[in-house]
Amino acid sequence: xxxxxxxxxxxxxxxxxxxxxxxxxxxxxxxxxxxxxxxxxxxxxxxxxxxxxxxxxxxxxxxxxxxxxxxxxxxxxxxxxxxxxxxxxxxxxxxxxxxxxxxxxxxxxxxxxxxxxxxxxxxxxxxxxxxxxxxxxxxxxxxxxxxxxxxxxxxxxxxxxxxxxxxxxxxxxxxxxxxxxxxxxxxxxxxxxxxxxxxxxxxxxxxxxxxxxxxxxxxxxxxxxxxxxxxxxxxxxxxxxxxxxxxxxxxxxxxxxxxxx
Numbered sequence: 001x002x003x004x005x006x007x008x009x010x011x012x013x014x015x016x017x018x019x020x021x022x023x024x025x026x027x028x029x030x031x032x033x034x035x036x037x038x039x040x041x042x043x044x045x046x047x048x049x050x051x052x053x054x055x056x057x058x059x060x061x062x063x064x065x066x067x068x069x070x071x072x073x074x075x076x077x078x079x080x081x082x083x084x085x086x087x088x089x090x091x092x093x094x095x096x097x098x099x100x101x102x103x104x105x106x107x108x109x110x111x112x113x114x115x116x117x118x119x120x121x122x123x124x125x126x127x128x129x130x131x132x133x134x135x136x137x138x139x140x141x142x143x144x145x146x147x148x149x150x151x152x153x154x155x156x157x158x159x160x161x162x163x164x165x166x167x168x169x170x171x172x173x174x175x176x177x178x179x180x181x182x183x184x185x186x187x188x189x190x191x192x193x194x195x196x197x198x199x200x201x202x203x204x205x206x207x208x209x210x211x212x213x214x215x216x217x218x219x220x221x222x223x224x225x226x227x228x229x230x231x232x233x234x235x236x237x238x239x240x241x242x243x244x245x246x247x248x249x250x251x252x253x254x255x256x257x258x259x260x261x
Contacts, residue, residue, distance in 0.1 A: 004035040011085040014247035021246035024216030026085035044070035051082040065098035080218020087118035141171040153182040178207035216247030225253040
């Protein structure tokens with residue numbers, strides 16, 4: 001297996017020394033042809049990082065580059081923090097980054113490099129109001145105001161909480177959630193203002209997909225941004241992820257796309 005691997009790096013994103021937030025890390029594996037999916041999963045299973053990113057050496061210098069992400073047990077369908085970590089890695093070590101990462105499902109993750117900093121541009125997903133409030137209420141320790149979903153299965157569900165609620169204290173029945181719901185769940189508070197800047201808090205739970213709580217996630221912004229815009233009219237918000245590590249993200253929402261940094 002090692003003969004197929006050309007380079008390995010680790011990168012962290014969404015951290016803030018100022019706010020004492022650790023963000024999240026990824027193992028970046030750059031391989032030559034021949035590394036199978038089974039081998040990728042084996043490598044990821046031994047990694048201590050939330051995501052292991054695989055890039056083909058033959059593609060990293062091209063405008064479009066295929067990308068795959070794995071956690072310790074499964075291949076990940078979408079991974080914003082892994083994509084930004086890969087962009088940061090390639091920019092730092094190869095002085096070049098593709099314009100677009102393409103996932104196994106052909107979803108495009110556009111990368112803009114501005115002042116040596118990578119920005120991830122995603123197409124937003126349409127969210128619709130749902131009636132999951134009653135069935136999920138018993139699984140979360142804080143009162144849910146409303147629920148929104150992007151799909152009935154293998155999508156996202158947003159649980160909206162009041163801005164006064166402290167998401168750090170939110171407790172979740174993960175075993176029951178994994179059995180009761182088919183989407184990853186985002187707990188989201190209505191934004192409050194801090195020094196004239198809109199700040200929203202969120203957490204991300206996916207026990208259905210092998211991860212009780214994700215420390216820092218970028219792809220979730222593709223559903224958070226349109227909901228916040230719909231509810232508040234805000235297209236630029238600072239997001240603080242209230243996980244144990246903590247993470248800090250900023251986004252700009254415009255015409256069905258969101259740019260995350």
